[in-house]
Amino acid sequence: MDFPSIGDAPQYLEVATGCAHFLLGSDDPGATCYHAYRPIGIVLYYAIPLLFTNDPILVSYITLFQNLLFFVLLIYAGLTLLRRFSNFENGALPPDVQRRPLIGDVSLVILITLFSIGYISVRLSDLQSLTLFLLSFCFLSADGLNPTKGKALVAGILLGASILMKQNFAVSAVLIVPLWLALISRRDIKSALPPLICFCCGTSLGFVQILWVYLHSGVPWLYDLRAMAVFDPANRQPYVELAVYMEPTPVVYFSKLAAQVPEIQYFATKFWIGLSKFYWAVYSGQPPADALAPIIDYTSAEITGTVIAFLLVAILSFASIASGQPWLAVLVITAFCSVSLSMAIAHVENRYFYLLRVVYAIYFIVLARSALARWRRRRAPVVPAVAERQ
Numbered sequence: 386m387d388f389p390s391i392g393d394a395p396q397y398l399e400v401a402t403g404c405a406h407f408l409l410g411s412d413d414p415g416a417t418c419y420h421a422y423r424p425i426g427i428v429l430y431y432a433i434p435l436l437f438t439n440d441p442i443l444v445s446y447i448t449l450f451q452n453l454l455f456f457v458l459l460i461y462a463g464l465t466l467l468r469r470f471s472n473f474e475n476g477a478l479p480p481d482v483q484r485r486p487l488i489g490d491v492s493l494v495i496l497i498t499l500f501s502i503g504y505i506s507v508r509l510s511d512l513q514s515l516t517l518f519l520l521s522f523c524f525l526s527a528d529g530l531n532p533t534k535g536k537a538l539v540a541g542i543l544l545g546a547s548i549l550m551k552q553n554f555a556v557s558a559v560l561i562v563p564l565w566l567a568l569i570s571r572r573d574i575k576s577a578l579p580p581l582i583c584f585c586c587g588t589s590l591g592f593v594q595i596l597w598v599y600l601h602s603g604v605p606w607l608y609d610l611r612a613m614a615v616f617d618p619a620n621r622q623p624y625v626e627l628a629v630y631m632e633p634t635p636v637v638y639f640s641k642l643a644a645q646v647p648e649i650q651y652f653a654t655k656f657w658i659g660l661s662k663f664y665w666a667v668y669s670g671q672p673p674a675d676a677l678a679p680i681i682d683y684t685s686a687e688i689t690g691t692v693i694a695f696l697l698v699a700i701l702s703f704a705s706i707a708s709g710q711p712w713l714a715v716l717v718i719t720a721f722c723s724v725s726l727s728m729a730i731a732h733v734e735n736r737y738f739y740l741l742r743v744v745y746a747i748y749f750i751v752l753a754r755s756a757l758a759r760w761r762r763r764r765a766p767v768v769p770a771v772a773e774r775q
Contacts, residue, residue: 388445389507389668392629392637397423397431397508404428405435419601421612424594426549427510452505455516462519463497463747464490469526470713470751489750496746500739503666511736514551515743517543525584526712530569530577537580541587548591552607553737556723558588564715568706619732622651625681626658626733629668639732643682650688652729654681657691659724659733660698660741667736699725705748713751720744 388394404418418428434447467489504512524540525532532540544561547554562585570577599605602612619627623641630636642651658681683691702721705714724741731737 388448389631389666392668394508394668396420397427397510400428401431401508402435404432408432408436419597421598421602422608424510424549424552424607425597426546426594427513427551430510430513430550431508448508449506452512455513456501456505459501459512459516459519459743460494460497462516462523463493463743465523466519466526466713466716467493467747467750469523470708470710470747471754489754493746493750497743499663500742500746503664503668504736504739507667509667509736510551511739514547514554515740517547517550518554518557518740519743521547522712522716525715530711531573532580532584534580534583537583538587541584542590543587544584545588545590545593548588548607549594552594553723553727555591555607556726557719558591560719560722561715564718568711568714620730622646624732625655626735631668638679640679640681643680646688650692653691653695654683654688655728655733656695656698656725659728659735659738662735664735708751708755710751713748716744717748 388398400418400420400423403413403415406413406416407418418425418432420428430451431448433451434444437447438444471489501512521540521543524536524543527536544554544558548558562581565577565581565584566574570581594607595605598607598609602609604610618624619639622645623643624639625642626640628636628638628640642654646654699721702717705717708714720741724738727737
């Protein structure tokens with residue numbers, strides 16, 4: 386078993402090896418669990434196999450098993466949320482729709498598998514962090530509008546753990562609180578405050594990463610700002626999408642805009658490119674010219690189209706408020722805003738849209754089921770009342 390050793394993959398293995406040596410009591414100066422911008426949670430995650438064996442093949446198989454376990458949990462979380470937001474749990478759908486959830490469930494499993502296939506056999510943090518994030522929503526939405534304090538605490542801990550796997554989810558944690566207050570707690574703030582406080586207490590687990598970075602660098606942040614500064618030029622025009630290829634030799638390069646454009650158009654272009662493309666693998670084989678051209682030479686009409694596409698996606702995301710499922714709205718808006726903020730400050734990587742793709746798959750299937758349920762109700766024949774006695 387040979388995990389792809391390019392891009393981030395060897396870096397995760399290197400820091401995990403140092404962490405395993407540290408945990409096993411090594412005095413080697415390189416034995417540490419700290420990395421300037423890789424969070425402590427994912428470092429410990431990949432260090433686990435190295436605590437039991439030094440055989441690189443066995444380490445890869447154990448890592449693969451861990452990733453497969455998280456993939457199964459991701460499928461479980463997605464199906465749980467889909468059925469919950471589709472009102473299967475309370476029997477609100479028409480009987481014929483209630484008895485036939487298979488098409489939607491199978492569709493979601495297929496979509497999640499397609500979106501996840503590139504993350505199972507590589508050492509990255511996207512799969513693990515997304516799984517914990519969706520499991521958090523499984524607990525938040527378990528009891529209707531307001532979860533019990535215990536479930537809210539567990540949900541917060543899971544979300545805090547997702548931050549320790551990938552710092553991007555700190556943005557999601559921040560967004561959930563005002564959305565909770567605006568969409569769920571507005572009717573009864575007194576009932577909502579206790580679980581919300583418990584949720585925040587659980588999410589504070591994410592502060593471990595801030596403390597970890599501060600203890601090692603003196604910077605109280607989710608990562609060392611000085612270490613990340615080297616990537617700043619790649620997050621501005623003309624750079625758009627990062628490409629990583631392995632054949633015939635390892636290559637890393639950025640696609641670039643052919644000409645300077647206004648910042649809103651630059652943002653919309655990045656968002657559209659990230660959302661509209663699909664790659665089978667995070668790290669591709671040979672670079673196909675039609676998938677990622679080195680120069681992006683969009684016409685004015687095409688750039689305007691990306692802006693319109695972003696606005697339509699934004700409208701569709703906020704339209705989830707009208708779905709009748711407040712927690713679904715919180716999930717969709719959180720995912721949309723988190724990814725949008727990422728695109729506003731960073732370059733494009735296809736994996737940055739992993740969260741949004743999975744959440745939209747759940748959202749669109751819920752919308753399709755709701756539309757089918759309304760159509761079934763309209764077509765249902767009106768049965769006149771029949772006297773009990775003939």
